[in-house]
Amino acid sequence: MATMRVAQVSRPNGPFELVERPIPEPGAGSVRVKVEACGICHSDSVTKDGLFPGIPYPRVPGHEVAGTIDAVGPGVPGWEPGQRVGVGWNGGYCGYCGYCRRGAFFACERGQTTGVTYDGGYGEYMIAPASAVALMPAELRPVEAAPLLCAGLTTYNALRNSGARPGDLVAVLGLGGLGHLGVQYAAKMGFHTVGIARGKDKEPLARQLGASVYIDSQAQDPSAELLKLGGASVILATVTSGEAMSAVQGGLAVNGTMLVVGAAESMQVSPIALLTGCRSVKGWYSGTSIDSQDTLAFSARTGVRSMNEIFPLERVSEAYDRMMSGMARFRVVLSIGR
Ligand SMILES: [Zn+2]
Ligand SMILES: [Zn+2]
Numbered sequence: 001m002a003t004m005r006v007a008q009v010s011r012p013n014g015p016f017e018l019v020e021r022p023i024p025e026p027g028a029g030s031v032r033v034k035v036e037a038c039g040i041c042h043s044d045s046v047t048k049d050g051l052f053p054g055i056p057y058p059r060v061p062g063h064e065v066a067g068t069i070d071a072v073g074p075g076v077p078g079w080e081p082g083q084r085v086g087v088g089w090n091g092g093y094c095g096y097c098g099y100c101r102r103g104a105f106f107a108c109e110r111g112q113t114t115g116v117t118y119d120g121g122y123g124e125y126m127i128a129p130a131s132a133v134a135l136m137p138a139e140l141r142p143v144e145a146a147p148l149l150c151a152g153l154t155t156y157n158a159l160r161n162s163g164a165r166p167g168d169l170v171a172v173l174g175l176g177g178l179g180h181l182g183v184q185y186a187a188k189m190g191f192h193t194v195g196i197a198r199g200k201d202k203e204p205l206a207r208q209l210g211a212s213v214y215i216d217s218q219a220q221d222p223s224a225e226l227l228k229l230g231g232a233s234v235i236l237a238t239v240t241s242g243e244a245m246s247a248v249q250g251g252l253a254v255n256g257t258m259l260v261v262g263a264a265e266s267m268q269v270s271p272i273a274l275l276t277g278c279r280s281v282k283g284w285y286s287g288t289s290i291d292s293q294d295t296l297a298f299s300a301r302t303g304v305r306s307m308n309e310i311f312p313l314e315r316v317s318e319a320y321d322r323m324m325s326g327m328a329r330f331r332v333v334l335s336i337g338r
Helices: 042-048 142-160 179-188 200-209 222-228 242-251 271-277 289-302 313-325
Strands: 003-009 016-022 030-040 065-072 084-087 125-129 133-135 169-173 192-197 213-216 232-237 252-260 280-283 308-312 331-335
Touching (some): 003 313, 030 084, 030 142, 065 125, 065 142, 084 142, 084 289, 133 289, 142 179, 142 232, 142 308, 169 222, 179 200, 179 232, 179 289, 192 200, 213 222, 232 242, 242 252, 308 313, 313 331
Parallel strands (some): 169 232, 192 213, 232 252, 308 331
Antiparallel strands (some): 003 016, 030 065, 030 125, 030 331, 084 133
8 A cells, every 4th residue: 555654642741653644545525735845823722732622643743735736535626636726724624504604614613723633734635625735836936935835824814814904004013933924925925014023133024025115113113103193004913922913003093903813822002092993903814715826826927936045854753843943034934845
């Protein structure tokens, strides 16, 4: 029987184990993807550390998967072997629950999560429901596409649904894994783009990514600086510090929205600022497979790419630790395949 190599975790907080397994066959409604690259994301700690209840182990993490369909199960119209595809965090939806019927596929009651409720992309092959699959354009190499399926998707989809229009002042708080993509998307979407981060040394990077204004939140009051520019229509908060979020929300324009995609524990909001200026604070989930497909197409067309550190599958532990250390510039990607 043909086998494949995967990196699995056998128990919460257990180490990665490189094991050989039989290559699985796709069931009804599913496709098999020959994986070429898989990004390592902070959310993979959900599987690595057992942060969600009821995760079946052993489990293969990985939800930034780029590869090629090599087998298709019964009842999968529209997908065929040879298509280049990606699979993100949203691991598919049922299509018939109340949320799905109202178009809120991301909130599906029977929704699956790639690398959590089924095996993900830290391996040579994986099975994915057809509803989780996005087409990957020919211009993108798998290692380029992989991080766009989570960090890229999250920032792109949040910004395009933010209500901001071309020319509006849009600030991106944080210049890390999410933020360095958020600044690029904001600039390519035609927003007057402001990068906000800690320290003068980040300014050249912010400008290189497309920010026309940079605010050093250590040396300047970011709210006051944004108000000097007329106030931000949208602040995309990509950081995980509630304190940093609280410090910028005073810079929202009238009708402005603070769009939260960074998983901070809590933040302070001024109700007076909200009600006097009709301002809002809103969260954004990442997106479903069609949003991933749009993200990849937009990125291929406009040249948006993440900065990546690339590791082979055998060095998965080192690669994972590198990502968790927060020192990576900016995304960590496994290159897979012999
Ligand atoms: Zn992720
Ligand atoms: Zn559903």
